[in-house]
Amino acid sequence: MKVSFLINNIYGIGGTNRTVINLAEALSARHEVEIVSVFRRAGTTKFEISPQVSVRALVDLRAGAGADRGADGLAEPTSVVPRQEEFYAQYSRLSDERIIDHLRKTDADVVIGTRPSLNLFVARFTRDSALRVAQEHMTHLAIPPAVREEMARVYPRLDAITTVTDADARSFRENTPIDGVPVTGIPNSVPQPVVAPSDGSRKIVVSAGRIHHIKRYDLLVRAFGQIAEEFPEWQLRIYGDGAEGGKLRALVTDLGLTGRALLMGGFSPIESEWAKGSIAAVTSSAESFGMTLVEAMRCGLPVVSTDCPVGPREILRDGEDGLLVPNGDVDAIAGGLRRLMADDALRVAMGTAALHNSARYDPAVIADRYTDLFEDAAERRAARDTKYRTPKRKPLRRGSGSDAPPAAVRTSVVHTVADETGRLRLTVDGPEDGRQRWSFRLRHATGGDDRRPDLDLATDRAPLPTGATRYTATLPPSALDHLGDGRWRVQMVSAKGEAVHMKAGIRDTRALITARARLLGFPEHSPVRWNLPYAQPNGKLMLRTVLRDEHVECRELTVTDDSITARGVLCAARQLAPDARFLLVRRGHHRAEIAAPARRLGPHEFTVELPLRELVDMRLERWEDWDWWLQPDPRDRRRLRVCHLFEDFPDVKGSYVHPVVPVPDELSPFVVVHPSRPVRVRPYTSVSGAMAVNVVDR
DSSP states (O other): OOEEEEETTTTTTSHHHHHHHHHHHHTTTTTTTEEEEEEEEEESSSSSSOEEEEEEEEEEETTTTTTTOOOOOTOOOOSSOTSTTTTGGOOHHHHHHHHHHHHHHHOSSSSEEHHHHHHHHHHHHOTTSEEEEEEEEOOGGOOOOHHHHHHHHHHOOOSSSEEESHHHHHHHHHSSTTTTTTTTEEEOOOOOOOOOOOOSSOEEEEEOOOOOOOGOOOHHHHHHHHTTOEEEEEEEEOOOOOOTHHHHHHHHHHHOTTTTTEEEEOSSOOOHHHOOOOOEOOOSSSSSSSSHHHHHHHHHHHEEEEEBBBBBBHOOOOOTTEEEEEETTTHHHHHHHHHHOHHHHHHHHHHHHHHHHHGGOOOOHHHHHHHHHHHHHHHHHHHHHTOOOOOOOOOOOOGGGGSSOOOSSSGEEEEEETTTTOEEEEEESSSSOOOOOOOEEEESSGOOOOOOOEEEEEEEEEEOTTOEEEEEEEEEEGGGGHOOSEEEEEEEEEOOEEEEEOOOEEOOTTTHHHHHHHHHHHHSSSSSSEEEEEEESSBBBEEEEEEESSSEEEEEEEOOOOOOOEEEEEESOOOTTTTTTEEEESSSSSOEEEEEEEEEESSSEEEEEEHHHHHTTTTTSSSEEEEEEEEEESOOOOEEEOOOOOOSSSSSHOOOOOOEEEEEOOOOTTOOSSOOOOOEEEEEOTTBBBBEEEEEOO
8 A cells, every 4th residue: 555644744843743753664664655744844854764754745834945935825824724723823725725736636545644634634635546544643622622523524534533542532432423434542653762771770760741731740840859858869850841941940949959850851862861760750631642651661661650631541551560640649649759769679570561561552563553444444435435446556575664774874863872981882774885885983073273183983884684784883981082072073974085974863871870970989080081972953963072180070069048068079189188279260351269168078079168148249240150160289279170061961051950049239349330139149050061150130
């Protein structure tokens, strides 16, 4: 068969895009598959799509390059999509015409719509030679009543309807019955992760998804706050972006959970971050399916989930591979987390069960269910329509699209795995190598005279049964002697000299969690080395390398209503002098220094209380930044910048958001132009990893 998916915008990001791609690639093992995107607003797709699946767009709205920007009909309203549909404003007379023309001319055997607005088009305008299938990814009763009325009117022309849960299929049949059209629950699929599963040893609770009120991350943060003192070694990490981020950050600081509950921002691919954890948490008030539950389970994590409508109870087997707790109940969420955090054996056993049970969501399994659905629909259509001819195309016999070689090296992604010593292993699957002889190269991101020479890496090449070539290279810790302290682009270079800055795939840096503990536990070793792979906002792979003879790492900050106390470690061969000094240095034209005693906790460890009163009394501007330095021995003029670098993720500044300390401004002799008001003092980590404090009265 030829299967054609109709989707709103495959060039964007979202759960529907991800699951459609998973299914399309799995179906492409036996069928010709295409994804037709109504809109195109970006040059490339955010998710990788196998070349075995063709992708095209109907309306090109790319900034600066879109052929349809300003086209006739673009400003006129749609006549097909109801006003109450969520994406109504995106559609127009132009998009109506393009969609209808596509559906009337398609040579596909099966056309699948992927949201209510598109399913209305599929039902009304798809040519009679094709089967018409509607995928419903939303919870049925979340669809506006006016849209459901239009569905009831138009959907009888469909051949099949799928929902992502059995519960929602029942809801659909009860609330919007469509005579003669079966409604079947078929879950979304999640492929087996590239990353190795969690071993349950790292004391991290992980949650991921949109930072949206329906996800109720506030409940999760409050629940974790209830048990944080019982489990001081545990950390909560929340991955995602969204409009509720500011409120959530404020809650973290209000509860005193800075450094314990981290807001990690968006992260893709997410599998490596699931695998760092030992427990997954889902606290949504509603889930149409629950992709994150399955993703976490496929990485070997037991899940503590609210028993919300409608997906979690169909995914989790309560007490076997996770725990279902009452919806909206903070105490119950805390109780579920406590049970798994306190019992290592139970946690590991449930994680093992989660890994096994989640295999039923493998794309190949779900693709087989869809193939059965297509064949049943064809039989039913043929029985009632003598003009219909069942598809005669022979099934293709090839591997899944997810196993197909990329069309070009520049479309491939590089997976990286770090170990505790700082060694990195880089892997990429590209097309058949031929005469290209691609190899890895690291290129210094700094320009001008400070640029270091490129580092070519010994690259192994191995053919794969799929026709791809697997390239691997190992970057040993000794390579840092060449790389030094800086940032490096990860490139592939051909024998002809073509260089491609590669996209980032999995960055498995879980070993750096142990490496940080070891480095700070035995800080006398020198030089200090650190090597962190990360992705730029454009998705390109970078390395942040650290090589220093001496380094000062801030390992803990305690912020109260009236004080800021820092605890740090001197990573160096020499030791702290008893009278070591902590220095605050003001940036800008009005440079000044404030010194405070660094109280020695051991040969390499110290603590200091920041002199907040002096910071306020000495201010000359309404906004000032003071950088942190350590002078290990006052008899030696050398001073070291205090940093927070040694983490397994790059955005320390965004993840560690510290509360402010209000200090009354008593109008010191230096401050004669600003009104008296509380001055806010806030510690932070700069983008480069250096520690500083901000002093501001606005």
